[in-house]
Amino acid sequence: MFKTLKIKTLAITLLLLATGIALLILHDQRQGGRNFREHVVILDPDQVSGILLKPQSQKHEEVRFVLEGGQWYIRLGEQKLQADSAKVSSLLASFRNLKVQRLAATQTEKWHDFQVDDTSSTHIQIFGADRTLASLYIGRFGFNQSARTGLSYVRVDGEDEVYAVEGFLSMEVNQGMAHWLKQTLFEEVQDTTASPG
Numbered sequence: 001m002f003k004t005l006k007i008k009t010l011a012i013t014l015l016l017l018a019t020g021i022a023l024l025i026l027h028d029q030r031q032g033g034r035n036f037r038e039h040v041v042i043l044d045p046d047q048v049s050g051i052l053l054k055p056q057s058q059k060h061e062e063v064r065f066v067l068e069g070g071q072w073y074i075r076l077g078e079q080k081l082q083a084d085s086a087k088v089s090s091l092l093a094s095f096r097n098l099k100v101q102r103l104a105a106t107q108t109e110k111w112h113d114f115q116v117d118d119t120s121s122t123h124i125q126i127f128g129a130d131r132t133l134a135s136l137y138i139g140r141f142g143f144n145q146s147a148r149t150g151l152s153y154v155r156v157d158g159e160d161e162v163y164a165v166e167g168f169l170s171m172e173v174n175q176g177m178a179h180w181l182k183q184t185l186f187e188e189v190q191d192t193t194a195s196p197g
Helices: 002-030 085-095 108-114 169-173 183-193
Strands: 039-042 050-054 063-068 071-076 079-082 097-105 122-127 132-144 149-156 162-166
Touching: 039 132, 039 149, 050 085, 071 085, 085 169, 097 108, 097 149, 108 132, 108 149, 108 162, 122 169, 132 162, 132 169, 149 169
Parallel strands: none
Antiparallel strands: 039 097, 050 063, 050 122, 063 071, 071 079, 097 162, 122 132, 132 149, 149 162
């Protein structure tokens, strides 16, 4: 009698254990097996009304973008210069669905290695009508040899984790004001400052 009771108890315990393991595996598969976020940011470009860019290549000199009447402008003190809307739209499209490829670091001591600290990164803030939609530090560019794709390292402001995202985001955001100006305006400025032949 005790033998059959022990076998029943053992069978029930094994069945419960197998069920628990199966549920755990199913839960991990639904989350993609990750224990970190899937996207750094999900952004709807239609909700963006302003961008503050501090490119590392320009010693963090601010480039402030504002959207007025469907056109992007760069604010420079009291001046308002017309920006190349196609370039700004392309920049925002990069953030539309910024998907994480892998978690690169979880400790602040590693920020400098990936160039996502305050001094070696490009800081970008993206604003909606009444709130900040994203605040990110964009760091070093790398190359994934096996996938033959570019990788950029990104840290969300206020968080410790550093994420590798696919693409050339590091190079795209690390541009000064001249890159973002509408070219016809830039050419006109050059023409008026050129010395006569």
